[in-house]
Amino acid sequence: MTADTRSGARLPVWVALAGAVSVGVLTAAQARINGVLGxxxxxxxxxxxxxxxxxxxxxxALSAVFPGGRAGFRRLAVGVRQRTIPWWMLIGGAAGxxxxxxxxxxxxxxxxxxxxxxxxxxxxxxxxxxxxVGYGPAGVVAITVPRLVGGLLALGAVALSLxxxxxxxxxxxxxxxxxxxxxxxxxxxxxxxxxxQRVGTPLTATLVNFIGxxxxxxxxxxVHVAIVGAPRxxxxxxxxxxxxxxxxxxxxxxxxxxxxxxxxxLGLGAVVGQLIxxxxxxxxxPAAASPGILQETLMVAIALASVVVAAAPWxxxxxxx
Numbered sequence: 001m002t003a004d005t006r007s008g009a010r011l012p013v014w015v016a017l018a019g020a021v022s023v024g025v026l027t028a029a030q031a032r033i034n035g036v037l038g039x040x041x042x043x044x045x046x047x048x049x050x051x052x053x054x055x056x057x058x059x060x061a062l063s064a065v066f067p068g069g070r071a072g073f074r075r076l077a078v079g080v081r082q083r084t085i086p087w088w089m090l091i092g093g094a095a096g097x098x099x100x101x102x103x104x105x106x107x108x109x110x111x112x113x114x115x116x117x118x119x120x121x122x123x124x125x126x127x128x129x130x131x132x133v134g135y136g137p138a139g140v141v142a143i144t145v146p147r148l149v150g151g152l153l154a155l156g157a158v159a160l161s162l163x164x165x166x167x168x169x170x171x172x173x174x175x176x177x178x179x180x181x182x183x184x185x186x187x188x189x190x191x192x193x194x195x196x197q198r199v200g201t202p203l204t205a206t207l208v209n210f211i212g213x214x215x216x217x218x219x220x221x222x223v224h225v226a227i228v229g230a231p232r233x234x235x236x237x238x239x240x241x242x243x244x245x246x247x248x249x250x251x252x253x254x255x256x257x258x259x260x261x262x263x264x265x266l267g268l269g270a271v272v273g274q275l276i277x278x279x280x281x282x283x284x285x286p287a288a289a290s291p292g293i294l295q296e297t298l299m300v301a302i303a304l305a306s307v308v309v310a311a312a313p314w315x316x317x318x319x320x321x
Contacts, residue, residue: 016260017269019253024273026250027119028112032281034100034243035107035115043231044104047243049214049221051100055244056210062248063207072204085198092191092205093212095184096251100243101217102181106174111286112278113296114170115178119274120303121158122182123267124151136190136263146309147265153306154271157299186267192251193258202255209251268306275300 011019030051038047063069079085099119107115128151134140141147162175188209196205225231258266279296 011257011260016257017265019257020261020266020269021273023250023253023257023266024270024275025277026246026253026273027270028116028274028277028281030100030243030246030250031103031107031115031278032112032285033240033246034103035112037235037240037243038104039108040235040240041231043221043224043228044101044106045217045221045224046231047104048097048101049217050241051104051243051247052097052210052214052217053244054241055247056207056214058245059203059207059210059248059252063203066203068201069203069207072199072201073207075199076204076208079198085195089191089195089198090208091212092188092195093209093214094216095181095188095191096209096247097213097216097220098184099181100213100247101220102177103243106177110170110174110178112281113275113299114175116271116274116278117158117162117299118175118178119182119185120154120271122179122184123186123271124154124158124182126183126186127151127263127267130186130190130263135187136193136258141262150268150306150309153302153309154268157275157302157306160295160299160302163295186263188251189254189258189266190263192255196255197259202252205255206248206252210248268303271303271306272300275303 034047034051037050038044041047063073076085080090103115128143128147130136131141131147132143192202192205192209195208196202199205254266254270261269275296279293279300282296283293
């Protein structure tokens with residue numbers, strides 16, 4: 001069975017790539033919001049739990065309101081009961097929980113750009129591997145020369161971001177966690193795409209993510225508060241609580257788009273959106289470890305080149321069809 005048969009009519013490549021870039025824009029904005037909330041509360045775990053919990057409330061309401069959401073939930077329940085939906089399709093929220101927790105713990109210190117390039121490395125490496133073994137809903141996607149070169153260019157942007165004085169004094173775990181989160185994001189996107197095929201709607205796949213992620217983060221926050229004490233007073237700025245809504249939007253888009261792009265191309269498109277948005281955010285609101293606007297601009301140029309190169313075989317395939 002071909003990818004087209006499994007996922008329906010394929011979107012034009014430019015539409016799918018624009019959607020992937022939008023995923024990155026929303027991810028970068030969420031990272032900054034959750035990072036600021038974590039800093040204001042002095043507790044990244046509580047900030048992450050608030051972000052995911054608010055997202056769960058929103059996506060649950062949408063699932064109840066829209067007929068497609070209710071139908072998708074019924075298909076999910078039947079699939080779980082009959083074991084046609086395996087357990088590993090239900091744990092994508094663990095990767096989302098890790099990503100949001102990493103945002104709350106690190107972004108206020110290292111900035112959106114350094115967080116993003118760590119995520120880029122993880123997404124690129126794992127996206128290549130997952131596509132090669134056929135884990136994503138698009139099936140096996142060969143590691144062609146353009147895709148490999150695109151991935152290497154993305155890693156080059158990462159290497160550039162880690163040069164200079166900006167990262168001196170930054171704890172090593174703050175640089176490692178974004179990479180681990182990026183590995184998880186690539187796996188989450190592929191898993192959500194496969195779950196979306198089983199339930200028939202990205203909305204239900206998104207709901208499953210937020211249920212699992214919220215359970216993990218609320219438990220982690222409760223344990224952390226029990227050990228170190230309550231967080232600071234909750235800020236009154238409404239925009240600091242928008243992280244959950246942004247998460248709902250980009251997880252929904254990822255689940256809908258991955259069957260049209262493959263895991264790697266979705267990740268690379270999201271990288272472009274993340275890097276461009278991170279430059280804008282860090283230029284207006286720089287963090288202590290920001291590498292500077294000139295270095296960030298060069299990073300974005302390299303990342304853009306990586307997407308153009310990696311997308312080339314998809315464009316040729318679209319023209320043949």
